[in-house]
Every structure is written in structure tokens, then in C-alpha cells.
Amino acid sequence: MNEVFQIPTFVINLDESVERYQEVLPQLQKLSINAERISAVRGSKLSEQEFNRVYDEIANKKLFRRGLTAGEVGCYLSHRKIWQRMLDQNIKLALVLEDDIVINDNILDFQKHVDTLVKYDVVKLADDRNCPPAESKKLDEQHSLISYSNIPNCTTGYFVSLAGAKKLLARKRIYRPVDIDMQHCYELGVSVVGVTPYPLDKNMKWDVDEMSDIAIDNGGAHSVKTDSYWRNVKYRIRLAWYRKFYRSAHLN
Numbered sequence: 001m002n003e004v005f006q007i008p009t010f011v012i013n014l015d016e017s018v019e020r021y022q023e024v025l026p027q028l029q030k031l032s033i034n035a036e037r038i039s040a041v042r043g044s045k046l047s048e049q050e051f052n053r054v055y056d057e058i059a060n061k062k063l064f065r066r067g068l069t070a071g072e073v074g075c076y077l078s079h080r081k082i083w084q085r086m087l088d089q090n091i092k093l094a095l096v097l098e099d100d101i102v103i104n105d106n107i108l109d110f111q112k113h114v115d116t117l118v119k120y121d122v123v124k125l126a127d128d129r130n131c132p133p134a135e136s137k138k139l140d141e142q143h144s145l146i147s148y149s150n151i152p153n154c155t156t157g158y159f160v161s162l163a164g165a166k167k168l169l170a171r172k173r174i175y176r177p178v179d180i181d182m183q184h185c186y187e188l189g190v191s192v193v194g195v196t197p198y199p200l201d202k203n204m205k206w207d208v209d210e211m212s213d214i215a216i217d218n219g220g221a222h223s224v225k226t227d228s229y230w231r232n233v234k235y236r237i238r239l240a241w242y243r244k245f246y247r248s249a250h251l252n
Contacts, residue, residue: 043074107199121164126156
């Protein structure tokens with residue numbers, strides 16, 4: 001039997017997505033990870049007043065390439081629930097998981113590196129784009145700590161420190177998807193690193209847009225199309241410039 005995983009762990013799951021949770025729960029139990037299920041926010045259920053209170057349409061038009069869907073806003077709010085929980089309960093380091101994952105056994109190895117991981121705000125545990133590291137440093141014989149110039153745009157799973165949660169919550173209103181906001185970590189002074197080999201993979205069963213929780217919340221569509229050609233170009237140029245000159249973290 002595995003030693004009980006000591007890092008507080010949260011799994012984001014829509015109430016309607018029972019099958020997803022039923023698939024991830026045995027993986028957690030096998031590894032002796034006692035996770036708390038977090039009921040995901042359904043953006044489509046927000047009132048117009050609630051939606052407008054959290055969504056910044058002006059900043060969205062200025063700083064992102066398209067408008068956000070209700071599902072994307074709900075997804076962001078779901079992650080914020082966990083960050084706020086960390087502040088309320090003074091949780092120094094948490095493991096945040098979405099429910100469309102395959103968990104590899106090596107995730108248990110990171111318990112012994114808590115003192116190192118907590119130095120960073122966000123530690124990515126998955127990468128769906130094979131983003132190359134900007135810098136790499138040995139964590140132990142099997143694992144490396146890496147920084148990025150191009151941060152993976154997924155929130156499949158990550159460690160977040162209390163300091164990181166505070167910084168992420170400083171974004172009072174939403175105007176980009178949560179994973180894309182993490183790519184713009186320089187705006188909030190958030191340090192983002194990753195660990196390789198990554199301990200999480202996407203569950204390919206759910207790896208189609210219409211099967212994503214965001215699409216389910218939106219009634220079938222994962223996202224909306226780019227609002228205009230020039231808006232997209234302006235966004236891409238700005239992002240490319242930052243990727244050229246900025247690193248996601250300095251490895252200690």
C-alpha cells in the first residue's frame with residue numbers, strides 16, 4: 001500500500017459529469033491520494049448580473065483575441081474557488097486536478113520535494129503541446145524542474161503555492177481563459193515552472209472539444225471564433241514578443 005499523499009488535493013468536476021469523476025476516483029484511490037471533489041461552476045447558470053460582475057468585456061477586447069464563453073468563465077471561477085480555499089485555510093501547497101486525466105505513479109515522488117515546489121507559484125504537471133523548456137534543473141535522479149518561454153496552455157493539473165494563489169486572485173475580473181491567463185503570468189508576477197517527466201496525461205476519451213466540460217456548459221461549443229482578423233494578429237504579436245524576452249521563472 002502506498003503512503004498516504006500528504007499534499008491537499010482538489011478535483012474540479014461538474015455535477016453532471018459523473019462518469020468523469022468515476023474514472024478519476026479509482027486512480028486517486030490506487031495512489032492513496034485523498035482528494036476533495038470541487039463542484040465546478042456552470043457559467044451558463046450565472047445570472048446576467050453575476051456574469052457581468054466577474055467578466056471584463058473591455059479588457060477582453062483589448063487583451064485577448066476573442067470573447068469568452070460562459071463555460072470558460074465558469075472554468076476560471078472553478079479554479080478560483082480552490083485558490084480562495086487555500087487563503088481561507090492557509091494551505092501552503094495544493095494539487096489542483098481537472099477530471100479528464102490519467103495519473104501516473106510518479107506523481108507520488110513529488111511529496112519529498114514540497115520545500116522546493118512551494119518556492120514557485122505554479123508548477124505545471126502536464127503539457128498538451130510539448131513546449132520546450134527555457135531552462136532545466138535536476139530535481140532528483142528521475143525528474144527535472146523546468147521554466148518556459150512558452151507556457152503550456154492547459155490546466156489539466158498543477159501544484160499551486162499559497163503565494164501563487166494570492167497572486168492569481170489579484171485578477172479581480174476575468175477576460176481570458178484560465179490557462180491562457182497563466183501564460184501571461186508576468187502581468188501578476190506569477191512564477192510558473194514544470195516538472196518532467198510530467199505525471200499527468202489527458203484522458204483521450206474526453207480529448208475532443210465537444211466532450212470538454214466547457215463545451216458541455218456551452219451546449220456543444222468549446223469556444224467562440226476569433227472576433228476579427230486584426231484583433232487576433234495584435235494578440236499574437238504581443239504574445240510572441242513576451243515569449244521572446246520573458247521567462248516564466250528563474251530556477252532556484
